[in-house]
Amino acid sequence: KLWEKSGFFNSDKLPKTPALPAGRQRLKPKIYFTILLPPPNITGSLHLGHALNATISDILIRFNRMRGKKTIWLPGLDHAGIATQNVVEKELDREGGTRFDLGREKFIERVWQWKKQYGSIILGQFKKLGVSCDWSRLRFTLDKKYSDAVLKAFIHYYKKGWIYRGERVINWCPRCQTSLSDLEVEYKEEKTKLWYIKYPLKVQDSRSMIQDYIVVATTRPETMLGDAAVAVNPKDERYKNLIDKEVILPLQNREIPIIADKAVDEKFGTGAVKVTPAHDLTDAEIAERHSLPFYQVIDKDAKMTSEAGYLYFGLKTEECRSKVLEELEKLGLIEKVEDYTHNISLCYRCRSKLEPILSPQWFLKMDELKKLAIKAVKSSKVKIIPKNFEKIYFSWLNNVKDWCISRQIWWGHRLPVWFCQNQTGRIPNFQFPISKQIPNSKSQTSKPIENSSAEKFVVSIVQPRRCPFCKECKMIQSEDVLDTWFSSALWPFATLSKKDLKNFYPSDVLITARDIINLWVARMIFSGMGFRGEIPFLKVLIHATILTQEGKRMSKSKGTGVDPLELIDNFGADALRFGLIWQSMGNQDIRFDGTAVMAGRKFANKIWNASRFVINNTNLRMNTNNTNKIKPKTSAGKKILSQLQKTKKAVEKDIENFHFGQALHKIYDFFWHDFCDVYIEKSKKQLQASNPQTSKILFYVLLESLKILHPFTPFVTEAIYQKVKPKGSKKMLLIVKWQ
């Protein structure tokens, strides 16, 4: 539309502002104003949360642009690794194929095709809302330049010794031979048995002849071969005196401790459960909390490993289950068996039963990075608003574990790691400066790979010309890609050109939802500090979460979501913006009330009608001179002018303090009541007497009101402005001076 064609969304094309004097960084906020749009997923569709976020950003951008600042609101898209790959795989599934049939390269081509076709839909939806983003600076997390920055960051951290190999329990499909993210797991109810198995307590006094047991209930007896502990809930009175005692794990004759962990459900079975760190996701977390060892007894083909013991080695898990039960029966250690129904996890693609197993992953150490992130907020360099969200931020960082940054999918930034195909050669990795060995960190979440020094790899953006290990192989790149959040953590600087970095980094305010304070905000802060040595933004504004009227989360699948696009079609974008901001009174949740959107439409109509009245009755066109000579003769005239000034000042203050709802309520009251109900009514008599001052005041107040309203309801105010601006002028309200 008119706005986009004008190019004024791009700060480079805005009317001249003084160049930033060198070395006067303090002046930056006075001249520049930057916001980065949290990049929506290319698979996304505009929801009310986006709409609120974008409206707040747009108010700030339009307000600051009118105040003569060089503004940039930088838009972009996130490649959304898992979500996008899923969408395309589902397409393939309907065609009867899989990504493995296509192969990696062809599959990625296919995803790019999908992106071309559908990836920008969401931006079109943002545009409908009237956002004044600088589209000339649109970025995508898989752009060449952006990808380079991501790989550089990986190498930067690697050189510092913060990236290491470790193992983590993941969902594994033995048929597809791939790991699956939580999003890719399907659940099905299954009838099975619950076995109650007696684990003998270790006898403290060897002369005592009394054998005592603790009974654990399990649906997977075969995994007991990998048990590392028995766990009970710390509040469970029945086991209070057994905590920290030891049991002898039957069949393996291993001494394992009885531990207390809040993750244990007292009502399940006997309230005591076995802990198998390597083959259960919950158990893995318990094991991390208690530093238990991981015994891998099941392999990638769902067969038992040698660690399971020679009796069971090589058996399929079902065969092993029968064998284990047989042996336990012989020893008289099965107390009872019950029927049981529970949910099992299946591969979303082939519906095979998933097997949680240990798998090598890449981790980023948090020790140093978290210190940087904590310091940035503690020192108030970065201000989180409202302040109470700092608590969430600090508590997450204080307990943060090392970050697992690798994912076994194809769509994303492939790790710049190259393996020797032969894995031979006598030189250890640390001979190469780029792939030096890394001591293990204290907070690491996983069992370090003991033989990692034997794993031959080189970290490099380009393929090494010659394998430094065996000297003959063509090195192959890691199949893993980086966690999507690893790339979005670089958003504040990887999006900016060198010149823009100078002017627009750090940005002024990051506007975001509270559910990604940890996933995204904290990571952007330590990435900015760790990589650029400077905070990425001055303020973080956490906006309200939009709920249903009953106070529940909106959910598309439950049909409780409200579609902002429908609201725009029915009531107009201004009305939606009005409705959202009207309800933003500083509360942390908004129970969304559609009547506010209808009120928004009514208000837009009111603006139209009042404007029509003023235009028809004053016959004035905007002209800088006619505002200077206003000399109100009536008390009504004096009053409206002072109310206008008061409102404008208050609105400025509210916007600066992010009190958007309060600002809108003030403008609304002023325009509807003070101006329309009172002054316009009174003016009618004066107009009949052709009082020139009244015409001027009407016109002036209208113009000023349009300006104040513009950040909130840009469409209607711009349309009216186009009718009252000086003849022949190309000017737009968008860039009219606020003062």
Ligand SMILES: [Zn+2]
């Ligand atoms: Zn599968």
Ligand SMILES: [Zn+2]
């Ligand atoms: Zn090699």
